[in-house]
Amino acid sequence: MQTDIARAFDLTDRAAVVTGAASGIGRAASILFAKAGANLVIADRESGALAETASEISKLGREVVPVVMDVSxxxxxxxxxxxALDRFERLDVMANVAGIMRNAMFLDVTEEDLDAxxxxxxKGVFFGCQAAARAMAERGGGSIINIASAGMDSPxxxxxxxxxxxxxxxMMTRSLAIEMGPQGVRVNTVAPGFIDTGMTQRHWIDGDGNQDLEARDTMWGQMSARVPLGSIGQPEDIAFAMLYLASxxxxxxxxxxxxxxxxVAMP
Ligand SMILES: NC(=O)c1ccc[n+]([C@@H]2O[C@H](COP(=O)([O-])OP(=O)(O)OC[C@H]3O[C@@H](n4cnc5c(N)ncnc54)[C@H](O)[C@@H]3O)[C@@H](O)[C@H]2O)c1
Known part of the structure; x- marks a missing residue:
């Protein structure tokens, strides 16, 4: 077995697709995969911010194709x-990162919120798994990485x-892993804790970009107090776990x- 550390984590010339790549965890994972040598197709519904991620990846000397799309x-x-198949003739890694959160008490959830x-x-992750698993199975294997949340562990x-x-x-990850293992397709989930990204910054940065630093400090203090390691996480903390699963x-x-x-959760 290969035990060279750099080689075990190396993604040189592999092709990776990352959704939700305009921001937060998806952006950090795309850039880390590029640093590990991968060429990328990055996707998001936000074109401007996606172009910024693409520019970062180009600066690293890797090929990158930004695609503005909707995972749903x-x-x-x-x-x-x-x-990815047209451009790179292979698909080694599929990271289904795009996600949304809307806050509402159970009794107030609208059907529109539920569907969205x-x-x-x-459904977005399901579609990503289905398309990627099919392509990977035809080419001898690959790694699919889905993003869940510590929210699935503690209500x-x-x-x-x-x-x-x-x-x-x-659960979708487990079902697919059972079916696709014999074809060399690995499927895993990463379930992050509280991470400093757009998803959590919306609690202290308004739509015009105004920051309420007091609200941020209060929120970070409350979140950190619940965490044995005593802090909130950064997108790169998740990207490194994803690199492990990709490699x-x-x-x-x-x-x-x-x-x-x-x-914060140890189920
Ligand atoms: N930030 C956290 O604390 C945290 C914790 C656990 C899990 N997560 C998960 O991590 C993933 C990434 O979130 P993040 O924290 O980086 O937040 P983020 O808001 O910074 O990034 C999410 C990205 O997904 C994109 N996106 C949303 N809907 C889309 C759609 N329909 N089609 C294409 N792109 C779409 C957004 O435009 C955005 O760029 C999400 O699945 C989220 O649920 C985040």
């Missing part, structure tokens, strides 16, 4: 995987639909939930 639309997800959250977090008020979709992603270092790992969460 099956044909767009299939086309996304098709773009399930559409992105659950909290006003995120019931979000938590439900993330638990579904973990040969994790070649014997499938159907698992990896939890970079500071210890």
């Amino acid at each position: 639309i099956r044909s767009e997800v299939e086309a996304l995987v098709g773009t 959250i399930i559409g992105v977090n659950q 909290a008020p006003d995120i019931s639909v979000y938590a439900m979709t993330k638990a579904a992603v973990a 040969d270092a994790s070649r014997f790992v499938t159907g698992q939930v990896v939890r970079p969460n500071g210890g």
